Amino acid sequence: MQFKEVVGHKKIKEKLIHTIKENRVSHAQLFLGAEGSGNLALAIAYAQYLSCDDKQSDDSCGVCPSCTKFKKLVHPDLHFVYPVSTSKTVKKDPISGDYIAQWREAIIENPYINQTKWYEIIDVENKQGIISKNESYDILKKLNLKTFESEYKIMIIWLPEKMNAFAANKLLKLIEEPPEKTLFLMVSENTEQILQTILSRIQLIKIAKIDNESMRIALTDKIGLSPEKAQDIAHLSNGNYFSALNLINSEEEESLNFDYFTQFMRLSFQRKIIEIIEWVDEISRIGREKQKNFLAYSIRLIRENFMLNIDNRELVYLTKKELDFSENFSQFIDKENIYPIYDALNRAHSDIEMNAYNKIVFLDLALKIIKLIKK
Numbered sequence: 342m343q344f345k346e347v348v349g350h351k352k353i354k355e356k357l358i359h360t361i362k363e364n365r366v367s368h369a370q371l372f373l374g375a376e377g378s379g380n381l382a383l384a385i386a387y388a389q390y391l392s393c394d395d396k397q398s399d400d401s402c403g404v405c406p407s408c409t410k411f412k413k414l415v416h417p418d419l420h421f422v423y424p425v426s427t428s429k430t431v432k433k434d435p436i437s438g439d440y441i442a443q444w445r446e447a448i449i450e451n452p453y454i455n456q457t458k459w460y461e462i463i464d465v466e467n468k469q470g471i472i473s474k475n476e477s478y479d480i481l482k483k484l485n486l487k488t489f490e491s492e493y494k495i496m497i498i499w500l501p502e503k504m505n506a507f508a509a510n511k512l513l514k515l516i517e518e519p520p521e522k523t524l525f526l527m528v529s530e531n532t533e534q535i536l537q538t539i540l541s542r543i544q545l546i547k548i549a550k551i552d553n554e555s556m557r558i559a560l561t562d563k564i565g566l567s568p569e570k571a572q573d574i575a576h577l578s579n580g581n582y583f584s585a586l587n588l589i590n591s592e593e594e595e596s597l598n599f600d601y602f603t604q605f606m607r608l609s610f611q612r613k614i615i616e617i618i619e620w621v622d623e624i625s626r627i628g629r630e631k632q633k634n635f636l637a638y639s640i641r642l643i644r645e646n647f648m649l650n651i652d653n654r655e656l657v658y659l660t661k662k663e664l665d666f667s668e669n670f671s672q673f674i675d676k677e678n679i680y681p682i683y684d685a686l687n688r689a690h691s692d693i694e695m696n697a698y699n700k701i702v703f704l705d706l707a708l709k710i711i712k713l714i715k716k
């Protein structure tokens with residue numbers, strides 16, 4: 342990962358490069374930033390720059406033997422630690438090493454990954470990952486290795502807030518008495534669960550959300566979106582590149598949801614019962630997951646329309662198409678009906694989840710909405 346592949350954060354990149362040029366590399370650093378900000382991507386780019394054999398003034402070279410290994414995340418002096426849990430393939434005492442193949446593949450594909458996505462990839466079902474006691478023994482083992490090719494041995498710890506007390510204390514000792522030429526780069530979303538004693542011994546690098554302008558440029562230049570679409574997605578993703586990528590993927594479904602929603606609201610408003618029954622027939626056929634997504638989408642649009650109605654435009658997150666519809670529709674969602682409408686949509690969502698007969702659920706929902714929409 343090179344710096345140029347990381348979206349935005351021009352100033353931080355310059356600062357990071359500067360510390361290396363000035364030979365002021367701190368042995369324990371914490372890249373703190375919200376999900377999708379690029380904190381992990383920056384830590385990897387920084388590690389790659391540090392190990393690069395032919396450093397350029399503003400980036401690693403990308404082609405030297407070290408960079409080539411970094412690109413595949415297989416450099417022998419680069420180690421990763423991340424939260425894991427048991428799964429069908431790893432039944433007992435899981436550590437990061439058990440999932441290294443999945444990790445490399447996932448991070449190469451998208452270094453903006455979030456926790457939920459990671460747990461989905463390693464298929465731990467609904468369990469939360471942790472960094473365990475066994476992991477801390479493995480960390481020690483890795484750090485006892487000599488460096489193979491680089492000046493530094495670099496350990497990137499993704500989400501140190503997931504360490505249990507034992508692992509955190511072991512890490513604290515390592516930070517207090519660091520092995521020579523070893524660098525700890527921690528990548529965190531939330532410092533509240535990290536030991537104070539660790540926090541007080543590391544250099545903190547605060548990473549803001551990606552600014553709108555950088556996001557827009559990345560979406561047009563890297564992804565190839567039209568300027569208008571890029572503007573929409575940049576606005577909706579709110580500085581989170583992971584969610585921007587997701588939004589693009591789910592765009593087709595969103596567009597379908599928008600059509601269903603506008604039809605549904607128009608028919609309800611006009612009380613066209615026959616057409617509503619046809620609409621119910623249609624939506625009953627799209628499958629439960631999509632029905633749930635549609636209902637979640639509807640809840641979001643209802644909320645945004647309410648905000649629009651009470652004139653809180655700064656807090657409105659709508660695409661242009663949605664906004665065009667909502668400019669008129671929002672007058673029908675107010676403080677009287679917002680809760681009952683929410684409630685009806687939420688109920689339908691949980692009924693679908695519990696495998697209720699979907700035609701009945703949607704017809705029932707439609708009849709409620711007809712009554713609730715203001716005339």
Ligand SMILES: [Zn+2]
Nearest residue numbers: 393402405408
């Ligand atoms: Zn290089």
